[in-house]
Amino acid sequence: MADLLDNSFKPLAFALFLLITLATMAISIYFSRRVRTAGHYYVAGGGVKWFVNGIAFAGDYLSAASFLGVAGMIAFSGFDGFMYGIGFLAGWIVALFLIAEPLRVMGKYTFADALVHKFKSKRVRLAAAISTLVVSVFYLIPQMVGAGTIVQPLIGLPYEWGVLIVGGIVILITATAGMVSTTWVQFIKGLLLLFAALGLTIGVLIVAGLGPLDFIGEILNNGASNPSTGAFPAYSGDVFLSPGLKFTNPLDYASLALALILGTAALPHILIRYYTVPKPSDARKSTVVAIFVIGVFYILTLFLGLGANYFAGKGEFLIGDSNLSAPTLANFIGGEVFFAIISSIAFATILGTVSGLIMAAAGAIAHDIYTEILGKKTTEKSALRVSKLTAVGVGVIAIALGILSKGQNVAFLVGLAFAIAASANIPALICTLFWKKTSEKGVVLGIFTGLVLSILLILISPTVMEDPFFSLNNPGIISIPVGFAVTIGASLMEGRKRAPNGT
Amino acid sequence: MSRILLPTNGSLPALVATQAAVRIAKEKGATLVILKVIEQDPALYIEKVSEDVSQRGGTGIDGTTFALQLANKVGLRTEVLVREGAVTGEILRASEEDGIDMIVMGSSNPRGLSGLYLGNVAEAVTKRAKVSVYIVKPTEEEIEVALAMAMPTPIAEEKDELSAIIHSRKFRIGLWLFSAYAVLYGTFTILGTFGKDVLKEHVAGLNVGLIMGMTVIVLAIVMALAFNYYAVRVEKGEQ
Numbered sequence: 001m002a003d004l005l006d007n008s009f010k011p012l013a014f015a016l017f018l019l020i021t022l023a024t025m026a027i028s029i030y031f032s033r034r035v036r037t038a039g040h041y042y043v044a045g046g047g048v049k050w051f052v053n054g055i056a057f058a059g060d061y062l063s064a065a066s067f068l069g070v071a072g073m074i075a076f077s078g079f080d081g082f083m084y085g086i087g088f089l090a091g092w093i094v095a096l097f098l099i100a101e102p103l104r105v106m107g108k109y110t111f112a113d114a115l116v117h118k119f120k121s122k123r124v125r126l127a128a129a130i131s132t133l134v135v136s137v138f139y140l141i142p143q144m145v146g147a148g149t150i151v152q153p154l155i156g157l158p159y160e161w162g163v164l165i166v167g168g169i170v171i172l173i174t175a176t177a178g179m180v181s182t183t184w185v186q187f188i189k190g191l192l193l194l195f196a197a198l199g200l201t202i203g204v205l206i207v208a209g210l211g212p213l214d215f216i217g218e219i220l221n222n223g224a225s226n227p228s229t230g231a232f233p234a235y236s237g238d239v240f241l242s243p244g245l246k247f248t249n250p251l252d253y254a255s256l257a258l259a260l261i262l263g264t265a266a267l268p269h270i271l272i273r274y275y276t277v278p279k280p281s282d283a284r285k286s287t288v289v290a291i292f293v294i295g296v297f298y299i300l301t302l303f304l305g306l307g308a309n310y311f312a313g314k315g316e317f318l319i320g321d322s323n324l325s326a327p328t329l330a331n332f333i334g335g336e337v338f339f340a341i342i343s344s345i346a347f348a349t350i351l352g353t354v355s356g357l358i359m360a361a362a363g364a365i366a367h368d369i370y371t372e373i374l375g376k377k378t379t380e381k382s383a384l385r386v387s388k389l390t391a392v393g394v395g396v397i398a399i400a401l402g403i404l405s406k407g408q409n410v411a412f413l414v415g416l417a418f419a420i421a422a423s424a425n426i427p428a429l430i431c432t433l434f435w436k437k438t439s440e441k442g443v444v445l446g447i448f449t450g451l452v453l454s455i456l457l458i459l460i461s462p463t464v465m466e467d468p469f470f471s472l473n474n475p476g477i478i479s480i481p482v483g484f485a486v487t488i489g490a491s492l493m494e495g496r497k498r499a500p501n502g503t
Numbered sequence: 504m505s506r507i508l509l510p511t512n513g514s515l516p517a518l519v520a521t522q523a524a525v526r527i528a529k530e531k532g533a534t535l536v537i538l539k540v541i542e543q544d545p546a547l548y549i550e551k552v553s554e555d556v557s558q559r560g561g562t563g564i565d566g567t568t569f570a571l572q573l574a575n576k577v578g579l580r581t582e583v584l585v586r587e588g589a590v591t592g593e594i595l596r597a598s599e600e601d602g603i604d605m606i607v608m609g610s611s612n613p614r615g616l617s618g619l620y621l622g623n624v625a626e627a628v629t630k631r632a633k634v635s636v637y638i639v640k641p642t643e644e645e646i647e648v649a650l651a652m653a654m655p656t657p658i659a660e661e662k663d664e665l666s667a668i669i670h671s672r673k674f675r676i677g678l679w680l681f682s683a684y685a686v687l688y689g690t691f692t693i694l695g696t697f698g699k700d701v702l703k704e705h706v707a708g709l710n711v712g713l714i715m716g717m718t719v720i721v722l723a724i725v726m727a728l729a730f731n732y733y734a735v736r737v738e739k740g741e742q
Contacts, residue, residue, distance in 0.1 A: 079702075079712055083695065086716050090688050093723050096730070097681035101674070105664045217708040242703045242712050243695040250696040257692040261685075280668065281738055284731065291727040295720050434669065 009156035013340035017154055020344035024351060025169075027185055050282040052187050054289020057273055059190030061088075061264075061290065062297055063353040064146025064323075067193060067346050069411025070298070071329075072322035073246065074305020075227050075312070076409075078235070080246035080253070081305055084411045085298035087257055091264025091418075092294060096287045099265045102433045104274050104283040111271045111425065112368050118432055119440045122373050127447040129368035131424040132268040134451060136361040137397060138420050139267065140354060142413035144402025147350045149323040149410075154343045160403050166347075167399035170354045171392050185352050192345050194293055197300040200326070200342065203333035204307035212303065216241075219306055225313025228320060232313035240309075252472050256415055259476030263418025266425035269353075269360045304329060322409050354398070362390040408463075415474055416458055423450030423479035427487040439491040446487030454479035505533040505604040510540065510594045510624075513566030516609025518649040519641035521566070524607035525573045527637065534580040536601060537570045540593045541585065569653050591627045598634060607637045673737050680726050687722065691715050 066088065073081030106114040112128035144163045151162030208215055223233025224240035239245065247253040264270060274283045308325040311332055312318060319328050327346070331339035366387035405413060427446045431438040457475035462468045472478070509524040511517040528535045567583060574581045584601070586593040598606055610625045629636045641649070668674055694701050695712070702712030 079716075082713075082716055086691075086719050089720055089723050090684070093681060093684050093726070096727055097677040097684075101668050102665055105668060213708055216713065220705070220708075220710060220713075238703050238710070241710055242699055244699060250699075254692050254696040257688070257695070261688060280664075281734070284734060288727040288731040292724050295724040299717065299720055433665070 010154075010336060010340070013336055013343070014155045016337070016340040017344045017347065020341070020348050021169075021351065024185060024189070024348040027188060050277055050285040051289055052184070053273060053277050053282070054286035055190040055293060056184075056186035057190075057270070057286060057290035058293040058297070059186030059188070059193070059349070060269060060273065060353060060356060061294060062190065062193050062349070063414075064143050064150075064346060064350045064410050066297065066301065066411070067197070067326060067349065068146050068149065068323045069142065069409055069414060070301050071304040071308065072319075072325040073409055073411045074302060075308035075319065075325040076322045077246035078224060078240035078306075078309075079242050080244070081411070082302055083243065083253065083256065084260070084415065085301050087260025088264070089291065089295050089298055090261040092287060092291045094261060095265040095270070096284065096291065099271075099429065099433075100274060100283040100287045101280040103271065103429075104277070104280040106433075111268050111429070112364070114271075115428060115432055115443060119443065121440045121444075123444050124440055125368050126373055127444045128425075128428070129364040129373075131421075131447050131451050132364040132368075133361050133394075134455070135266070135268055135417060135421045135424065136357045136364070137394065137401070138417040139269075139414070140357050140394070140398040141401045141405050142408075142410040142417065143350050143354050143357070144398055145405050145408060145413060146323060146410045147347060147354075148402060148406065149321055150327065150343050150347055150350075153324065153327065154340065154347070159406055163399055163402040166350060166354055167395050167402070169351060170358055171395040186356075189345065189349050189352055190293060193349065194297055196342055196345055197297055197304065200330055200333060200338075201300045201303040201307075203338075204303055204310075204329070207333060208307070208310060215303070215310075216306065219310060224309050227309055227312035227322075227325065228318060230312055230315055230318050232315075234313075247473075249471060249473075251477060252474060255419075255472050255474040255477035258480055259415060259419035259422050259474055262422035262426045262476075262480060266421035266429065267418075268364075268421075268425075269356050272360060307333075321407070358391050358394050358398070361394045362387045365390040412463075412473075416463070419458075419474050419476040419479065420451065420454045422476060423454040423483045424448075425450070426480065427483040431484075431487050431491070435488075435491075437491050437495050438487070439494040441494050442487045442489075442491030445490045446483050449486040450479055450483030453482055505531055506536055506602055507531070507533045508536045508538055508594070508598050508601070508603040508606045509570060510538045510590075510597075510606070510608050510628075511566035511570055512539070513569065514609065515646050515649065516639065516641050517566050518569060518609075518653055519645045520607055520609035520639040521570045521573055522645075522649060522652075523637065523639045525570070525577060525579065527605070527607060528574070528579050529577050533604070534582060535570070535574050536582045536584060536597075536603065537567055537574075538584045538586065538594065538597050539567050540590045541587045573652075591624050591631075594624070594628050595631055598632060603634055605635045605637060606632060607639065610638045610640045673734050676733065677730060680730055684722065684726060688719060691719055 066085070070081060070084045070088070073084055075081070103114060106117050111132060112125050115128050116125045144166060147166035148159040148162035151157045151165065152159055157165075205212060205215060208218075210218055220237035220241050223237050224235045225232040226234035235245070243253050244250070247256070273286075277283055277286055304326050308319060308329040311329065316332050317328055319325050327339055327343045330342040370386045424447050427450060428443045431446070432443060454475045457470050457472070457479060458464065460469040461473055461475065462471065463473055507524055507528045509521060511521055524535060527533070567585075571581060571583070582601075584597055586597060594606070594608075597603065606628060608625050608628065625636075625638050629638065694715070702710060702715070704711045706714060
């Protein structure tokens with residue numbers, strides 16, 4: 001009786017999918033024409049309200065990675081998947097206590113602007129812009145993978161089509177009009193995701209007939225299944241609910257933990273949101289709202305992942321692709337309608353996140369590199385052309401990489417993007433904000449070292465190579481400390497060189 | 504109760520007009536209604552970002568903030584309007600919808616294209632407005648004065664603000680909380696790396712790992728709420 005989700009065309013699911021996707025686009029366009037929007041723009045006494053911004057943070061953050069990836073990782077690897085949720089949330093503590101208010105005071109528009117604000121240097125801007133671009137592209141890959149995965153059972157199209165559809169729609173949005181403010185779209189999606197996860201969790205507990213703690217205890221005592229074969233028990237509860245199933249090398253676990261806690265505050269599309277609120281205190285308040293929503297969400301995700309594993313073990317269904325764990329579970333709990341709603345929300349979320357990321361990347365090229373660094377006296381027309389071309393270019397790259405990454409777990413890919421962001425941006429950001437001796441050279445070298453080293457380590461890791469030179473899947477534990485060391489070292493050397501000259 | 508409308512985009516003539524508007528409002532005891540128009544067209548978001556940046560890049564001043572600062576200094580009543588659309592149309596509509604008695608705005612900018620653009624706007628507004636329009640034609644001298652008033656503050660203030668935040672008691676408490684959290688997260692990570700057996704121990708129907716993991720999540724929420732509660736009280740006390 002156990003079945004995979006079938007990939008046939010489902011008229012009802014398709015209709016719901018179309019409805020939610022169109023509604024998302026309509027909301028986006030509608031709010032873009034309303035008075036107080038323009039997410040990046042702020043005025044004293046106006047701007048985006050902290051509560052809205054906080055939920056929008058969650059909407060931005062809880063992308064395909066969380067909903068599809070983390071739930072899937074928990075369903076397949078138990079505790080190691082839960083670690084992703086814990087780390088994704090812990091990153092916000094760094095954002096709250098170290099970054100939110102100080103960054104907001106350095107108020108401009110982007111991460112690059114904040115650094116340039118201190119150093120007034122084109123090299124710093126170039127380094128920050130390149131890093132923004134690279135991190136955005138790496139963060140785009142998992143979104144594309146999520147999109148491709150979800151359209152298969154939802155509307156019966158092959159994986160590659162899903163990637164193409166998302167890429168195409170987003171390129172269309174960014175190249176024509178409408179995508180002015182994602183804030184309201186993310187706000188609504190953040191709420192929808194939260195309620196969907198809550199509904200699904202309650203459904204799991206009701207169908208299982210167990211209380212929340214009893215449910216976990218049940219798996220701990222009776223063991224867990226392998227959701228792709230339905231074998232039960234495939235693992236003992238002790239093995240499944242403790243670290244080591246996914247991270248066979250224990251250092252991988254530590255490396256991921258470090259990348260996740262430092263990665264959040266280094267993501268360009270998250271940082272940009274700190275500039276949408278009027279005051280530093282609002283930046284803090286919206287972070288608190290985000291922590292609340294995201295924290296609750298990840299606790300719910302634990303139940304979604306374990307629920308998928310539990311019912312697969314009961315022979316109710318099989319899961320072929322770990323990213324489909326939550327949608328498969330929804331299909332079982334609430335039938336095709338619920339499945340379609342959950343999947344469409346996930347798809348719409350991907351749409352919003354991808355648009356935001358492509359905008360961030362296009363902004364880095366159009367504003368930072370083309371206008372500021374190349375010093376082109378841009379007319380409105382040429383700036384428009386450059387940003388459009390960039391949006392299309394980045395979109396095409398994301399489509400290609402998305403197709404190449406087929407079959408990878410979404411949360412895992414996001415973990416890599418976090419590692420790159422943390423390695424490149426966090427040393428520069430922390431040092432610039434808190435260490436007066438930080439030099440321009442230190443920041444530039446630190447950013448490039450973190451960026452290049454983390455990508456290099458990924459390229460020679462088991463993720464990419466069959467016979468890897470570097471045995472860890474996540475490079476964070478090496479590349480983040482090295483990034484700090486280079487930033488601090490270069491700053492100190494420069495300071496020492498200067499001292500004898502008395503400057 | 505009269506109301507004076509000041510459309511501003513932070514450009515040089517607008518800054519000079521801001522001074523005039525504040526002076527006139529003070530004389531008349533009027534409310535100063537500050538209007539910022541976000542241009543709807545061109546529709547692309549990116550362009551808007553670069554446009555805003557280039558506008559601010561010109562003077563580095565946020566027109567609305569500047570106007571609020573001046574107005575607060577002399578104790579004027581103020582309102583801030585943000586509208587989206589075509590500049591001229593939004594100014595006219597705001598003046599009709601908000602019961603405006605007079606519009607004060609800057610005329611052409613001798614220093615750049617954006618000023619030329621606002622110049623056209625001033626002309627168009629004058630032609631079609633139903634109330635008096637006071638157009639300020641700034642001299643070089645007045646521009647220097649306005650710049651001197653607006654420029655030095657932002658950078659110095661931001662630096663002070665940064666160090667004020669970093670050295671505040673509130674931020675130190677935040678750092679302390681962060682350290683506590685980092686220790687817990689670090690312990691959790693180290694146990695997950697080297698002490699798996701500890702995490703496997705059964706406690707209260709669950710195991711240590713799950714309980715610690717949930718604690719890390721719940722503690723983040725509790726800390727965030729508690730810190731915010733404290734920070735809000737501190738900020739209220741400062742006011």
